[in-house]
Amino acid sequence: MARRLFVVGGNGFLGSSVCRQAVSKGWEVTSISTSGRPFKTPRGHTPAWVSKSAIRSNAIGPLFGSLFEALTLSNSNPLKGNDSHGSSSYQLLNHDSALLVLEAYRAALSSEAASSLSPPIPRTFVYISAEDIFRPLVPRGYIDTKRAAERDIASVCTSDTPPFVRGLSIRPGLMYHPYFRPLTTPIATLLSLSSSVQRYITSSTGGMIPVPSSILRSISSVFSHSSFHGGELTPPSPLQSIANALEIPPLHVDQVAKAILLAITDTSDLNDEGRSPRHVLGVKEMVDLLARDAAEETGARGAGTTTIS
DSSP states (O other), X not given: OOOEEEEETTTSHHHHHHHHHHHHTTOEEEEXXXXXXXXXXXXXXXXXXXXXXXXXXXXXXXXXXXXXXXXXXXXXXXXXXXXXXXXXXXXXXXXXHHHHHHHHHHHHHHHHHHTOOSOOOOEEEEEEOOOSOOTTTSOHHHHHHHHHHHHHHXXXXXXXXXXXXXXXXXXXXXXXXXXXXXXXXXXXXXXXXXXXXXXXXXXXXXXXXXXXXXXXHHHHHHHHTTTOOTTOSSOSOHHHHHHHHHHSOOEEXXXXXXXXXXXXXXXXXXXXXXXXXXXXXXXXXXXXXXXXXXXXXXXXXXXXXXXXX
């Protein structure tokens, strides 16, 4: 039986890559968006894989009415931090809409379980969050509401109230693509170089030689230690975010999409009830998943190779 995937925002930058890769694996993919239009390339082409992904608009029904209201709150980029909406727009876009989708998903699973005689299959809910690398270009409220959504999704998914859903929050850093977003490629190259150089210096010297990211963290701690409380979700100083940007390597958007699918199919962390202690996957965890998958593929190819001498 083919896996089924439901993607909210499947015609976007990351969502379209997730849909394409899931379709290539033979998954049944359904995507919804505010426009209901299929994904198109920058030149207006519709790739062949789109025809294999069911596209839905707000005809999904009143259950998702508030979700689409959130998604269409503003015609401008939500990352601009428009003062006319302020933090409330981030709360609606990043937090409230995600919790709404999760509750709708759980309600659908409850209905399905009530009409089925088979034991419930563990299901996964994936929330696309973000690494804290974009401040001060992106307001702190954007990251704060992402972190609040992660926390509340984990709370719902670890509750004792059925149906049980495995909740995963994915934190990509800078995602690039040379064709769909060409301006991201040179930035990604520089940040990747920064990450590699700092990692090499730190590992080869045992941290004895300070690197730019560690210097920024030290400066940040001096100015913000008195104002940062343990209950806060994001360190107040944007210097911490800049330090993260210098350390966390960018990933090609297709790598992030592949890591998401690997995280969905990786059930090694599930207990007998289908519950998982793992709730957040950052770039490091995604890179580990991709490396393990590559090693398994290499091993599988090697196992099928016969050498004749």
